[in-house]
Amino acid sequence: MSLDANASERAEAALRLLASRHSVGPKHLGEPAPSDEHLRQAFAAALRAPDHGKLIPFRFVVVRDDGLERLAELFVDYGRRCGKSEEELALERTRAKQAPVVIAVVARPNPMHEVPLHEQWMAVGGALTNVLNALHFMGFGAKMLSGRRAADAKIAAAFCGAGEQLVGWISAGTARVPPRARGTDNADAIASKF
Numbered sequence: 001m002s003l004d005a006n007a008s009e010r011a012e013a014a015l016r017l018l019a020s021r022h023s024v025g026p027k028h029l030g031e032p033a034p035s036d037e038h039l040r041q042a043f044a045a046a047l048r049a050p051d052h053g054k055l056i057p058f059r060f061v062v063v064r065d066d067g068l069e070r071l072a073e074l075f076v077d078y079g080r081r082c083g084k085s086e087e088e089l090a091l092e093r094t095r096a097k098q099a100p101v102v103i104a105v106v107a108r109p110n111p112m113h114e115v116p117l118h119e120q121w122m123a124v125g126g127a128l129t130n131v132l133n134a135l136h137f138m139g140f141g142a143k144m145l146s147g148r149r150a151a152d153a154k155i156a157a158a159f160c161g162a163g164e165q166l167v168g169w170i171s172a173g174t175a176r177v178p179p180r181a182r183g184t185d186n187a188d189a190i191a192s193k194f
């Protein structure tokens, strides 16, 4: 099937946009934040990720306003348990509240299902990637971060139920910095013929 000229232009524009996605760290994100409607569209995109068995082994928890305050308390508590200084605890608070919206990514792989666990995890990766791409398409900056806090049992318990795992958080907002200059990606280096 060949594309007519308009469809071909649209495809090229979409691919250019996709290829221009890059992460924007939380400290460079500000208002306006993506609205609940923007996020609904991003989560709809997550549901278009390839997902063997349609198990939907993921869900998202939106953190904004008071939720950011609660996240900050969790990070400060984490810092205290790590023996951090008052100055470092203030940084923990700042870290949680840098971006105007944070989206916790929760995985819920089912080990009893015949679809192998690694495939379920790939669906989680596809889903969060679609969220990042959708946010970029809507003009927002975002970055996926995990780190030690996401692996902390007490922080994870605030987001997860039984059998669930906290992957980390997508920080989102409007980029306050110009797009990062990127090197040229070499697609040939990751492809070969069989």
Ligand SMILES: Cc1cc2nc3c(=O)[nH]c(=O)nc-3n(C[C@H](O)[C@H](O)[C@H](O)COP(=O)(O)O)c2cc1C
Binding pocket: 021, 022, 023, 024, 143, 144, 145, 146, 147, 167, 168
């Ligand atoms: C599940 C997941 C967790 C991540 N956790 C971190 C992290 O904790 N710290 C970090 O610097 N990058 C982390 N990254 C990578 C960044 O989100 C980002 O992709 C990377 O810095 C490359 O930048 P780019 O997206 O602009 O290519 C993570 C990515 C994924 C998919």
